[in-house]
Amino acid sequence: MPTPSTSPDRLPQNASGPSRLGVRRRMDNAKERETSQRSPYRLQLLGPVAAWREGRTVDLGPPLQRAALCVLAARAGRVVTKDTLIGGLWGDHPPNTAEQSVYTYIAGLRRVLETAPGRRGPYSTLISRSRGYVLERGAVEADVGDFERHLAEARRFQTAGDARGVLRTLEAATECWSGPALCGVPGPFAEAERVRLEELRLTAMEDRAGALLDLELHQKAVTALTELVAEAPLRERTRDLLMLALYRSGRQADALDTYLEVKRLLAERLGVDPGEALRERYELILRADPSLDLAQSETTDAGPGARPPRQLPRAATGFVGRVEELVRLRSLLTPWDGGVPQAVVAITGAPGTGKSALAVQAAHTAAHTFPDGQLYVNLLGATPGVERLEPIGVLGRLLRALGLEGKAVPSEEDEAAAMLRDRLDGRRTLILLDDAAGPEQVRSLLGLPSGNTVLITSRESFAVADDCVRLVLRRMRRSEGVTVLSKLVGAERISADPAAAARLVELCGGLPLALRLAAARLGERPDWSVRDLGGRLEDRRRTLHELESGQIAVRSSLEMSYEGLARGGALDRLAARTLCHLGVLHVASVTADVVAALVDEPPDAAERALDRLVRAHLLETGEAGRYQPHDLVRLFTIELADTHLTPQSRKDALMRALGFYGATSRHASALLDPHRVHFPWPDVPQRPLSLDGSAEARGWLDKELAHVISAASQAMASGDDEIAALGAYVGLALSWQLIREARYREQLELSRQTLLVGKRAGDLDMQALAHGQIAGALGNLGQLDEAVPHQEIELELRRILRDRFGEMRALGNLSVAQIEIARYAEALESAEVQNAIAREIGSAVGERHSLLMAGSARRGLGDAAGALCLLEQALTLARVAGDQHHESISLLFLAELCLDQGDPSTARDYLERGLRLSRESGQRGREGHLLGRLAQAHRLLGEPEPALRCALNSLAIAQRSGDEQLRRQAEDELREIGEAFPGVEVTPPRSAEEALSR
Structure with a gap:
């Protein structure tokens, strides 16, 4: 794809150099003095891209390298993936060498930006992360940041009505520019960023002119706007402001000519007429409307008795935060282009969001x-x-406020609504309707004449309201929450422990109501530090109790919403019952299927109830089909369950959810690998979710695994033996998935909980299962000496129980542990006994496993021929059975045998086949071992790049899973690669993400 020209002599029509901007070009020495007082690097993007370090110009390299820096700088502090960089530099059709070029540009930028140039990591400025890179926030200071901070400050002054502050900050903003943005930088990102920044600049200059008009500096506004019209002749807001400035300067004819000129240009170039706002301005100027005169419009009064109503409650003096939301509302209520305001605006959100x-x-x-x-x-x-107020009552209040006598107010809703529309025709009135029960309560008020606005607040969704813009209010950002606390409690008290203040905001869930109550508690207890209150809120049983002051409480606010549902129709009552039941199951998020089990309703009814709770802002939606409550709502649901459900109802609900989770986990695991033998499962009434094949099974397990683990752990911690036992079986149902995903730590924790449950119940079968799982997890985590005793206990328990299949499986697992600690003769004996029992009971999977372990043990004993014979038998049997799990193990063991015998080429073939099978079957842990051996084969074949890539990927899997044995093997292999190929960088990464990013 050809690269767009970015030569300075080929600027787009509305771009501008310093002279056209009306901004002084700053001298290099002045910039250098400024840079020396800030961060080590100063980056200029609002003009020709350039950088300074400690007062000296830095060579940023070729244009595409500069483009890469621009992408990283725009997302400073966040991960920029390689795909994002490639898209930003070349778009949808990158060259074949794009990925390698990105590595080159990153290396070039590191040479420029790192504070210790020449050192090979660890990097502190441009850091490798999973699948991409991060330019550390604050390491490079860009003029774009200064520009946008000035704009944000100007918006705050606009909100406060401070025209001088607006003018001052916008002049500072335009001073940041020294030419067209990102000048000399190619690529789609740079082009899009140029457009974005240019639009911000033009808007800022229009706002500056508006501030001049507010300050009655009309001639200065005319001069500024005339220059801006020359730059961007088709911008209607610029023309609108210029017409007003000319009129107020006594140049009515020039103002009218300005309109006629833009009307002609729009027709010639775009084939359209001027917008409504511009046409209205023309009509007003044509008749010299008094409203155009600022002084007169501010002092004119309609006389006694005719004063327009001013019913708004007093604005909070301590209001802070919500800057973005206020800007958004301002743009809707007072459009920047002078157009008519939005007809209906609804601010919705959960209780306590402000x-x-x-x-x-x-x-x-x-x-x-x-x-x-x-x-x-x-x-x-x-x-x-x-x-709640009825619609006719609301209409009566509004009509009386507008001067209608009480006896003249119609008694019928439709008639009163029509009279209100008639009274407001041709007017500009704002109606604030606070705390609406829902759209039905205010529907008759929503069709008002243009120019009037209805601003509504509600806990309910207004998605179905006509011509309505919704602003959904969510939790505050941490920084805003800390600011709220500082305002209410005192900056000194909050700044004494910033970390504790930030944690307090998190514990309050970012809810303004909760923050105000926390501040009130601190005010009531001056002897408490912020950390003291945070410690009390950490006890989640006390959180809602602590967030009370006088008659105000987070709990009370939530209760209002719950009671409103409980008193409503059938769907509302089901939603209220669902909210109660959500407190029974302690998982991060739920689907309609598990909620259907919780409330014992069909999935479609559960989904309707969940959606109703979302509309009531008591639940939030994340990815499609998932629902989760706000943290404080979650605590409230637990209280609801405790107070509104009987102990038996809570138990039944949890047992139903566990039954669904366990049954579906087993079903999904069986679909993924039908050859694995699954653990016992009690007879429960819940049927598994219908899953269409292995892809759906893998998708369900990927999304639900963390939630099923949480549910199993919660159940096993219960004092009820039935709940604890079912939780243990749910955990066992996850065993194969945890092994596939190499999630050995979770497997170990669940298995230890299972062992405690088995001992408490005196259940030897459950104890045996737990010991076997503990042994496997410990072995995979490299704690081999601890693993063998657990495996030996399982074998002993199986023999006590006279469980021949369990005995056979325990022998097989014991042989695995014995091989790992080099007790090969004992491992061979265990494998041979396993083989005999497997043949006796007809277990094909046991026979295959015994052949694999016997072959591995013979390899350890130095019997290569015997090992080869057994492993080839195992491979053949696995292929015939279609058992990818055993087939990939066979290929790994055969490859290790080839490496022992100095045949890396054959080993590579085996390993590549095994790796493909492991990835198809999702065997993440096996994949790590195959990659480690494949790295060795590539090294021995003199192939450094694939060797390094395989070793790093193996190390990443080891670091994520906690497999210490695999980690040591991968690190040893990296050292071997470094010694074999001195020119290859093999410094071990600090994390799995860094390993994968190389």
Whole structure:
């Protein structure tokens, strides 16, 4: 794909150099003085891309290397994947060498940016991460950051109505520019970023002109806007401002000519007419409307008795945060282009998110846009013990506020709504409806004439409301929450322990209500530190109790929502019952299928109930089909379960959910590998989820594994023996998936819990199963000496139970452990006894396993021929059976035998086949061992690059799984590669992510 030209003499029409920007070009020495006082590197993107370090110019390399730096700088502090870099540099059609070029550019940038150039890692400025790279936040300071900070500050001044502050910060923002953005940098990212930044610059200059008009500096505004029109002749907002500035400067004819000129240009170039806002401005200027005169419009009064209503509650003096949301609301209520405001705006969100405070703040900010009045009604939609207002009552209040006598207010809703529309025709009025029960309560108020706005707050979704823009209010960011605490408690007290303050925000879930209550608790207890309160909230049984002050509490706010559902129709009542039952199962998120088991309802009914809770903002949706509560709502559901469900109901619900999880886990594992023998499973009424083949089975296990582990652990910690036993069997149902995924730590923890449950119940079979699982997990984690005793106990218990199949399997697992600690003669004996029992009871899988272990043991004893014979038998049997698990083990063992005999070429063939099978069957742990041996084969064949890649991937798997034996083997192999190929960088990575990124 040809690279777009970025030569400075071929600028797009609306781009501009320093002279057209009206910005002074800063001298290099001034920039160097500024740089020396900031971060080590100063990056210029708002102009020709350049960098300085400690006052000296830095050579950033070729254009594409500069483009890579621009992509990384735009996402400083976040991982930028190699695919993102390739897309940003070349788009959808990169060259074949793109990936290698990225490595080259990263290496070049590291030579420039790292504080200790020439040293091969570990890097501190441009760091390798999983599948990509991170440019450390703060390591490079860019002028774009300064520009955007000035814009954010200007928005805050706009919100506060401080025109001088707006002017000052926007002038500072435009001073950041020294030419067209990202000048000289090619690629799709640079092109898109140029467009984005140019749009921000033009908007900033328009806002600056607006501030000049607010300060009655009309002639200065004319000069600035005339220059801007020359740059961007088709921007309607610029023309609109210029027309107003000209009119206020006494140049009405010039203002009208400005409109006619843009009308002609739009027709010639785009074939369109000017927008509504521009046409309205033209009409007003044509008739010299008094509203255009700033001084007159601010002082004119309609006389006594005709004053427009001003009913808004007082804005909170301590309101902080929600900057983005306020900017969004301002753009809807007072559009930047001077157009009509949005007809309906609904601020929705969970209880305690600060909807009402934000709405009042936004309404005060936008009040000047609604000169005909601002009305307010509390609809009492979620107030306990009080009937919500009926629509006719709301209409009556609004009509009386607009001057209609009480006896003239119609008694019929439709008639009253029509009269309200008539009264508001041609006016600009803002109506704030606080705490709506839902769209039905306010539907008759939503079709008002253009120019009027209805601003609504509600815990319910307004997705079905016509012509409505929704702003869903979620939890505050940590930084905003800390600011709230500082404002309410005092900056000194909060800044004394910033880490504790940040943790307190997390414990409050980022909810403004919870933060206010936490601040109130600190105010009530001046002897407490922030850390003291945080410690009390860490005890999740006390969290909701601690977040109370006087009559205000997070719990009370949540109870209002729950009670509203419990008193509602059939679906609302089902949603309330579902919310109670969610407190029974302690998992991070749920699907409709598991909730169907919890509440004993069909999945479609459970899904409707969950969606109802989402609309009530009591649940949140993540990926498709998953639901999770906010942290404080989660605690509330546990309280609901304890107070609204009987102990037997809670037990039954949990048993149903465990039955569903366990049955589906076994079914999915069987679909993935029908040759593995699964552990016992009790007879439960729950049927497994219907899964169509291995792909769906793998997808279900991938998504649900962490949740099933949590449910099993929760159950095994129960004091109820039945619940604990079922939890143990659920954990055992996960065994093969945990082994496939090389999640040995979770396997060990679940197995230890299972052993405790088995001992408590006196269940020898469960104890035997647990000992075997513990032994396998310990062996895979490299704790071999600890593994063998557990395996020996399992074998003893199987013999006590006279369980021949269990005895056979225990012997096979014992032979694995014995081989790992080089007790080959004992391993051979165990494998031969296993083989005899397997033949006796007709277990083909046991026979294959015994041949594999016997072959491995004979290899350890130096009997290569005997080992080869047994391993080839095992391979043949595995192929005939279609058992990919045993086939890949056979290929690994045969490859190790070939490596012993100095035949790396044949070993490589075996290993590549085994690796393909392991990946197809999802055997992550086996994949690590195959990669380690494949690295060895490539090294012996003189192939450094594939050897290094395989060794690093093997190490990454070892680090993620905790397999210490595999980790040592991979690190040894990396050292061997370094010695065999001195020019190859083989410094062991610090993490799995770093290993994979190389």
